[in-house]
Amino acid sequence: MKKAFSVFIVLLASALLSAGGSKEENTITIWHQFTGAHSDMFDEILDGFNETIGKDIGVTAEGVYQGAANDVLTKVKAAAGTSELPDIAAMDATACLDMKESDYLITADEAGIDKSILLPAAVRAFTSDRGLLAVPFCCSSLILYYNKTVFDEAGAEPPRTLDDFTAIAPRIGQRDSKGNVTRYAFAGTPTTYELGAFIGAQNGLSYMVDGKNGHFGVPRNVLIETDGTFRNFLVHWKQFYDTGFVLNTSDQMQEFAAGRSASMLNASDRLPTLQRLIGDRFEIATAFVPMTDENATGGVNIGGSALFMFSDSEAVKAFMDYILSLDCQRSWAEGTGYLPATSAVYSDPEFQEYLEANPLYGTAVAQTLASNPEVTGIWMPSGYQIYHTYQSEIREVTENGKDIDQAVHDMASFIQLQLDDYARQNTSK
Amino acid sequence: MKRQNTKAYLLLLPSMILAVLFSFLPLIQSIIGSFLNVSQQGKVLGAAGLDNYISLFSDKAFINSIGHTFLFLAIFLPLNTVLILLAAILTRRKRRHIAIAEYVFLIPMAVSLSSISLIFREIFRGRVSIANRILSTDLPWLESPGCAIFVLALLGVFLDFGIDYILLLSSFRKIDRSLIEAASIDGAGSLRTLFYIELPEVKPMLSVIIFLAIKDAIMISAPVMILTAGGPFRSTETIMYYYYLEAFRSGNRGTGSSIATLMAILAGLIMATMAARRRHDRENG
Numbered sequence: 001m002k003k004a005f006s007v008f009i010v011l012l013a014s015a016l017l018s019a020g021g022s023k024e025e026n027t028i029t030i031w032h033q034f035t036g037a038h039s040d041m042f043d044e045i046l047d048g049f050n051e052t053i054g055k056d057i058g059v060t061a062e063g064v065y066q067g068a069a070n071d072v073l074t075k076v077k078a079a080a081g082t083s084e085l086p087d088i089a090a091m092d093a094t095a096c097l098d099m100k101e102s103d104y105l106i107t108a109d110e111a112g113i114d115k116s117i118l119l120p121a122a123v124r125a126f127t128s129d130r131g132l133l134a135v136p137f138c139c140s141s142l143i144l145y146y147n148k149t150v151f152d153e154a155g156a157e158p159p160r161t162l163d164d165f166t167a168i169a170p171r172i173g174q175r176d177s178k179g180n181v182t183r184y185a186f187a188g189t190p191t192t193y194e195l196g197a198f199i200g201a202q203n204g205l206s207y208m209v210d211g212k213n214g215h216f217g218v219p220r221n222v223l224i225e226t227d228g229t230f231r232n233f234l235v236h237w238k239q240f241y242d243t244g245f246v247l248n249t250s251d252q253m254q255e256f257a258a259g260r261s262a263s264m265l266n267a268s269d270r271l272p273t274l275q276r277l278i279g280d281r282f283e284i285a286t287a288f289v290p291m292t293d294e295n296a297t298g299g300v301n302i303g304g305s306a307l308f309m310f311s312d313s314e315a316v317k318a319f320m321d322y323i324l325s326l327d328c329q330r331s332w333a334e335g336t337g338y339l340p341a342t343s344a345v346y347s348d349p350e351f352q353e354y355l356e357a358n359p360l361y362g363t364a365v366a367q368t369l370a371s372n373p374e375v376t377g378i379w380m381p382s383g384y385q386i387y388h389t390y391q392s393e394i395r396e397v398t399e400n401g402k403d404i405d406q407a408v409h410d411m412a413s414f415i416q417l418q419l420d421d422y423a424r425q426n427t428s429k
Numbered sequence: 430m431k432r433q434n435t436k437a438y439l440l441l442l443p444s445m446i447l448a449v450l451f452s453f454l455p456l457i458q459s460i461i462g463s464f465l466n467v468s469q470q471g472k473v474l475g476a477a478g479l480d481n482y483i484s485l486f487s488d489k490a491f492i493n494s495i496g497h498t499f500l501f502l503a504i505f506l507p508l509n510t511v512l513i514l515l516a517a518i519l520t521r522r523k524r525r526h527i528a529i530a531e532y533v534f535l536i537p538m539a540v541s542l543s544s545i546s547l548i549f550r551e552i553f554r555g556r557v558s559i560a561n562r563i564l565s566t567d568l569p570w571l572e573s574p575g576c577a578i579f580v581l582a583l584l585g586v587f588l589d590f591g592i593d594y595i596l597l598l599s600s601f602r603k604i605d606r607s608l609i610e611a612a613s614i615d616g617a618g619s620l621r622t623l624f625y626i627e628l629p630e631v632k633p634m635l636s637v638i639i640f641l642a643i644k645d646a647i648m649i650s651a652p653v654m655i656l657t658a659g660g661p662f663r664s665t666e667t668i669m670y671y672y673y674l675e676a677f678r679s680g681n682r683g684t685g686s687s688i689a690t691l692m693a694i695l696a697g698l699i700m701a702t703m704a705a706r707r708r709h710d711r712e713n714g
Contacts, residue, residue: 074677077469098680102470249572250661254555382679385490388663395662418679421484424477425683426468 026059028319029086031066031075033305037272038138039065041335049322059315069305070094070384076308080104087311088319090137092304093125093377097214099308100128100379101426106309108132111317117324121373122341125302128379129216134306135320137332138269139339141300141364141371142197145256145274146263147172148285150183158287162236165290166243172262173245185245187261188252190237191390192378193303194265197289198237199229200375201298207378209419214379218427219419225412233292234397234404241398248395253277265289267303268364269337286363288370299371304338330354339364380415381422389414456693462686469680481683490663491688494671497578501667502646504582509642512586513593514635518623521601531598538591546655549584574664577657581665584652589645593638600634601627633710640703647695668692 034042046061054060064086066072073095079085085104099105108115109131115123122136146158154172159165169185176182190198199206200213206229209219224230240246249255252264257277266274271286278284289300307323309316322328329342330351345351346365355362380386393411396402463481466474485491520530537545552559553570560570570576604627612622628635650669653659659666659674666674668688676685 070678077677080470098469249569251555251572254557258555258557260556381681382674384659384674384678385663388660389490392662417488421681421684422679424480424484425466425474425681427474 026315028059028061028088028311028313028315030061030063030088030090030307031072031086032063032090033067033069033072034063034065034090038336039063041332044335045323045328045332048328049319053318053322057315057318059318061319073098076310085310087309087313087316089308089310090305091134091308092306093379094383095308096126096128096133097218097379097381099133100130101218104310105133106312108135108309108320111309111312111320113317113320113324117342117344119302119339119341119343119346119368121302121368121371122339124373124376126306127215134308135324136302136304136306136341137323137338138304138306138336139302139341139368140267140269140304140337141302141339141368142194142265142289143268143300143364143367144263144265144287144289145270146285146287147256147259147261148283150262150282151285152283158285159290160288161291161293161296162240163293166236166240169240169243169245173243181245181247183259184247184255184261185243186240186263187247187249187255188264189248189250189391189394190233190265191394192383192387193267194289195230195233195390196303196377197300197375198233198292198296199224200301201296201372202229202232202292203295203298205298205372205374209378209380209415212374213376215376218423219380220423222412222415222419224415225408230411231404231408234394234407236292237394238397238404246398248399250391268339268361269304271337271360284360286360288363288367297372298375300367301371301375301377302339302368303377337361339368380419381426382418386415386418456689459686459689459693462682463690465683465686467682467686469682471682477683481687485684485687490666491668491671493663494666494668497665498647498649498667498669500578501582501585501649501665502643504579505585505646506639506642508582509586509589509593510635510639513590513597513638516590516594517597517601517631520598521627523602534594535591537587537589538595542588542651543655545587546584546652549580549587550656553580571657572661574661577661577665581649581652581656584656585646585649588652589642593642596634596638597631600631604630633707636703636706636710640699640706644696644699647699648692 030046032039032042042063046063049061066075066089069090069092072089073091076085076089076091076095077098080102081104091099107130108126113132113135115132118136119139122139123132125139126133126136144158150172151158154168156168156171159168165186172183173181173185174183188194195208199208206223206227207213208222208224210221210223211217211219213219241248247255247261252261253266253270253274255261256264257274259282268286274284291297307320309320323332324342326342326344326348329340329345330348332338333340333345333351334354340346340351346369355365389411393402393407397404397407464477464479466477466480468474516534520527520534550571555572556567556569558570561567568576570580608626608630609622612626617625648669649667650673653665653667653670654673657665659670669692672685672688672692675681675688
């Protein structure tokens with residue numbers, strides 16, 4: 001009996017002791033979502049830091065893969081208030097609303113990051129009423145990828161507007177003798193990311209929700225119905241879809257790479273992956289995102305992820321300074337396809353040379369520089385639910401003939417419900 | 430005797446502490462939280478009354494998630510039961526080389542949930558998928574709602590197969606041989622023996638497997654997260670995946686607590702039915 005009791009006490013004590021782990025003080029822990037080539041490049045950056053500045057100040061930066069961007073956010077929220085919270089976490093815009101409202105985030109402004117060296121659009125992308133929330137790192141923008149071989153054969157130019165797309169769709173699409181579509185002009189169902197450009201660019205600048213797309217304060221009101229932007233988009237998109245050469249899918253990447261569609265929209269950093277997938281099967285090219293109409297001149301917003309800080313140590317600041325250095329940003333951009341976050345890289349002769357040798361990468365750069373920096377991504381609660389509801393409504397309109405005004409109303413009501421629910425449960429009355 | 434009981438309770442104590450800490454306390458917290466407005470930082474902002482429940486049932490997506498969960502159950506349960514039964518029946522007798530088949534059927538137990546979910550995603554991804562190549566089909570497996578829920582059910586079967594198989598196989602092999610031999614002497618063929626002697630003997634275990642499958646189907650979330658992420662177009666969003674979205678992704682902790690409370694009640698009902706069923710089986714021999 002005594003023996004059993006002693007065993008139990010020993011087991012309990014060891015379990016309690018092992019549960020209370022502590023972080024090493026000379027290590028900067030960085031949670032991230034990078035995989036494949038991006039992960040290798042990130043490891044190179046960490047090695048570069050550890051072998052130079054890190055060595056001088058006696059600090060080691062250590063990257064920990066934590067799943068997709070959303071998983072990183074979920075884990076950060078779960079670790080909040082514990083010693084498990086990392087020093088830095090790479091997260092995308094979907095994290096911004098939560099981070100802005102959190103009391104454990106050290107904003108880039110609070111950490112004393114020099115904003116003047118950063119690309120203005122990248123700063124705007126992560127700026128809130130708390131200032132610059134995080135350090136922009138993996139900047140990308142939406143671009144049009146197209147099958148140049150098909151476009152050239154059809155004598156078509158990349159479309160400037162959705163109406164242009166509608167006009168060329170029958171030429172770049174293809175049917176077999178039985179009338180079945182063998183190649184679509186476009187694959188994909190627009191959702192929050194794409195609508196950030198299709199709606200955001202309208203009339204020079206438009207927002208989906210108030211507070212400048214939720215960047216300032218918690219968003220309370222949906223705007224897409226009252227300002228008519230979603231309706232305008234749906235009218236043009238329906239005409240495009242009615243050509244019969246638009247495929248509703250959420251796996252546009254594979255459809256495009258397989259040659260089953262002549263174009264698609266995707267983030268600019270997908271280019272290296274696409275080039276690898278397509279190989280020599282056809283020539284790929286990139287172009288600006290088509291405008292919803294002639295008045296949609298706002299361009300696109302900066303997407304991607306940023307480095308959020310949860311420690312205000314000098315070591316973290318030194319790491320951020322290193323990561324924003326010209327050399328680091330240039331090699332990161334060249335190795336991953338991301339846009340450099342540091343302005344100086346854009347005028348750097350070495351980067352210019354790289355763009356000349358790789359003209360496809362230049363599209364995202366030119367498009368970003370030509371866009372209104374005030375066009376920003378959307379920070380709103382229930383991002384996942386809204387993302388899929390946009391797709392469902394667009395499918396209902398295009399495939400099932402749902403009335404456009406009804407779809408706009410349903411979409412706006414859905415977003416409003418999510419905003420109200422979030423406000424009710426997360427803000428004091 | 431008394432000393433034996435103390436020892437038994439002492440040995441049970443760690444599990445009981447864990448159960449109280451990680452099951453009962455969170456459950457009570459969830460029930461209370463479902464009537465409060467709790468910010469995602471855990472700050473109580475005031476009473477919500479029934480608001481969390483009202484908002485939950487007024488969300489079409491939640492109602493749909495109930496439908497998706499039961500559709501999943503309707504596909505998964507018969508498929509799982511039939512395949513497990515077939516595998517166990519085919520390998521119930523110890524013969525030469527039967528171990529090879531046993532190993533094959535037990536393979537799912539050696540593969541982690543995440544790995545196999547990722548493998549399934551790659552097999553069924555897009556029209557130019559491995560599945561379409563093998564089956565010479567042109568199905569949008571994970572792109573069309575009907576196909577996606579079927580692939581999810583297949584994954585569910587794969588995940589449960591190993592443990593269910595071992596439970597049923599051991600039950601078959603525990604049957605008193607004298608019963609089978611007596612039936613054989615009386616002239617019963619193998620099919621008659623199977624249907625009139627063996628299957629009634631394994632019935633209690635089969636009901637355990639069915640109830641476990643129902644519980645797994647109703648609680649399914651991680652495979653959804655990895656295989657379909659609720660898509661396409663939210664068509665594979667199950668109740669527990671919806672719960673994950675609300676509680677952890679959207680910061681609506683009150684709504685999350687309401688779902689957790691409802692699910693705890695549902696799980697309690699299933700377990701009570703299972704216990705009643707087992708009692709009934711025991712009482713009727």
